[in-house]
Amino acid sequence: MPQSDTFSEHPPLVRLRKVHLSFGSNHVLKCIDLNVRQGGAVSIIGPSGSGKSTILRCINGLLTPDRGEVVVGDTPVHSLRTEAERIALRKRIGFVFQQYNLFPHLTVLQNVVLAPTRILGVERETAEREARELLAKVRLADKDDAYPGQLSGGQQQRVAIARALAMHPQLVLFDEVTSALDPETVGEVLSVIRQLVQDGMTCLLVTHEMRFAEEVSHEIVFTEGGEIVEHGTPRDIFHAPRNPRTHAFINALRN
Amino acid sequence: MASEDALILRTSRVVPRISPVVWWIAIVALAWLGLAHFHGNTVATLRVWLPLLASGLWMNILISVLAIGIGTVLGIIVGALELSRMRWVSAPARGYVQAFRNAPMLVLIFFATYVFPFEIQVGSLYLPFPDWIKATIGLALPASAHIAEIFRGAILSIASAQWEASASLGFSRARTLRWVILPQCVKRVLPPWMNLYAMITMSTTLASLVGVTELLEVARIASNTVNRTDFTIFVYLAVLTLFFLYCYPITRFTAHLEQKYAFH
Numbered sequence: 001m002p003q004s005d006t007f008s009e010h011p012p013l014v015r016l017r018k019v020h021l022s023f024g025s026n027h028v029l030k031c032i033d034l035n036v037r038q039g040g041a042v043s044i045i046g047p048s049g050s051g052k053s054t055i056l057r058c059i060n061g062l063l064t065p066d067r068g069e070v071v072v073g074d075t076p077v078h079s080l081r082t083e084a085e086r087i088a089l090r091k092r093i094g095f096v097f098q099q100y101n102l103f104p105h106l107t108v109l110q111n112v113v114l115a116p117t118r119i120l121g122v123e124r125e126t127a128e129r130e131a132r133e134l135l136a137k138v139r140l141a142d143k144d145d146a147y148p149g150q151l152s153g154g155q156q157q158r159v160a161i162a163r164a165l166a167m168h169p170q171l172v173l174f175d176e177v178t179s180a181l182d183p184e185t186v187g188e189v190l191s192v193i194r195q196l197v198q199d200g201m202t203c204l205l206v207t208h209e210m211r212f213a214e215e216v217s218h219e220i221v222f223t224e225g226g227e228i229v230e231h232g233t234p235r236d237i238f239h240a241p242r243n244p245r246t247h248a249f250i251n252a253l254r255n
Numbered sequence: 256m257a258s259e260d261a262l263i264l265r266t267s268r269v270v271p272r273i274s275p276v277v278w279w280i281a282i283v284a285l286a287w288l289g290l291a292h293f294h295g296n297t298v299a300t301l302r303v304w305l306p307l308l309a310s311g312l313w314m315n316i317l318i319s320v321l322a323i324g325i326g327t328v329l330g331i332i333v334g335a336l337e338l339s340r341m342r343w344v345s346a347p348a349r350g351y352v353q354a355f356r357n358a359p360m361l362v363l364i365f366f367a368t369y370v371f372p373f374e375i376q377v378g379s380l381y382l383p384f385p386d387w388i389k390a391t392i393g394l395a396l397p398a399s400a401h402i403a404e405i406f407r408g409a410i411l412s413i414a415s416a417q418w419e420a421s422a423s424l425g426f427s428r429a430r431t432l433r434w435v436i437l438p439q440c441v442k443r444v445l446p447p448w449m450n451l452y453a454m455i456t457m458s459t460t461l462a463s464l465v466g467v468t469e470l471l472e473v474a475r476i477a478s479n480t481v482n483r484t485d486f487t488i489f490v491y492l493a494v495l496t497l498f499f500l501y502c503y504p505i506t507r508f509t510a511h512l513e514q515k516y517a518f519h
């Protein structure tokens with residue numbers, strides 16, 4: 001399948017080739033091909049259970065595909081065998097979860113500082129200064145000392161984004177990050193992501209926020225039943241889908 | 256979380272409540288005053304023995320603290336090994352836990368007493384290996400097995416999403432355990448851990464059977480020396496009182512912690 005060439009001057013940072021994955025008899029990913037270019041924002045949309053989150057977990061090595069290639073930069077993720085190799089990969093990839101998954105026993109600041117100090121060996125003072133800058137960036141400068149349990153879902157999710165950014169990732173994966181949020185807090189999280197995309201961070205998003213995906217992405221990928229049905233620019237996918245399944249999905253959302 | 260706690264505290268303080276610990280200590284003190292009044296002579300003899308009884312209790316406390324300390328360190332290690340994904344690591348750890356959880360403490364104390372030498376030779380130096388340390392080991396082994404199970408349960412009770420989030424930030428399994436999982440376990444294991452400590456403390460009296468001069472042994476010596484039935488009754492009553500005064504506050508505090516953390 002030819003990829004749209006919005007960012008053809010950049011080599012792809014993430015490359016999936018013919019990726020297959022089954023859980024028992026459940027064939028979750030069927031021959032997935034996907035490119036994400038440096039600085040690009042790609043949104044994966046599609047019905048629940050179509051394997052969207054599984055694709056993200058194959059990219060940072062939480063899951064290993066049965067067949068096919070997953071390459072991030074120069075790293076062949078599909079052939080990593082040791083924990084040390086996977087750790088080296090994950091340091092470069094931020095991951096933001098649907099359920100935030102903050103560390104409940106640590107304050108907001110400690111949540112952001114833990115990985116840089118313990119994993120990268122950054123000095124505590126440097127890490128804290130940077131963490132405060134990141135928290136200001138996600139508009140939570142006054143919440144340093146709060147515990148996750150004291151924050152709203154939207155605030156927790158923004159802390160989770162700051163925590164991922166504190167590792168200086170080349171790429172951030174967003175796994176339905178607004179699906180667990182109250183409607184009134186969705187906007188604050190989306191605006192943080194929008195800013196990240198504008199700053200040139202490479203982002204791969206799994207999302208159900210169609211309007212946001214259309215506005216912020218350079219490319220949309222529509223998956224159904226573990227396959228990539230169609231991909232293209234937001235305008236193509238949302239306004240002129242070629243595949244009848246994409247058409248049906250988009251129309252069902254419109255009505 | 257904090258505001259919830261504050262709320263619960265405030266509602267329970269509407270009626271000023273005296274801690275049951277204070278009540279019980281008052282009751283015990285009154286009972287002893289009563290005994291002193293009606294059996295002044297016997298209680299006076301008991302008072303002579305009190306310093307020796309106190310030093311006996313000190314030995315029980317020493318053994319119990321050491322046993323729970325060693326047991327905790329060993330238990331955390333064994334508990335972590337039990338959860339290893341490598342069978343050749345987890346299987347022996349599980350065997351260790353099953354062996355020591357299902358062994359009577361008294362048998363382990365006897366075993367430790369006879370299996371270890373009475374002194375250890377280091378070069379030309381002979382270090383004594385006193386019986387009370389052997390008894391401590393005999394208690395630390397089952398303690399470690401229980402603590403391993405307590406920690407294993409706590410680790411498994413932490414949501415797997417915490418492991419996934421840590422892995423995604425570049426944490427190894429060992430580092431996730433150290434920095435993310437164990438700190439969250441501390442709160443959950445505290446009540447069962449203190450329960451175990453109270454149990455271990457009461458089991459330290461078993462050390463008297465291998466000749467350790469702890470509280471029960473001192474009481475036996477006192478009873479034999481004075482050789483009067485009423486004194487014998489009183490001295491064992493004193494032993495029970497001392498253990499009660501040491502263990503009861505611990506049990507109460509455990510119950511308090513259990514209640515406090517039940518909400519989370």
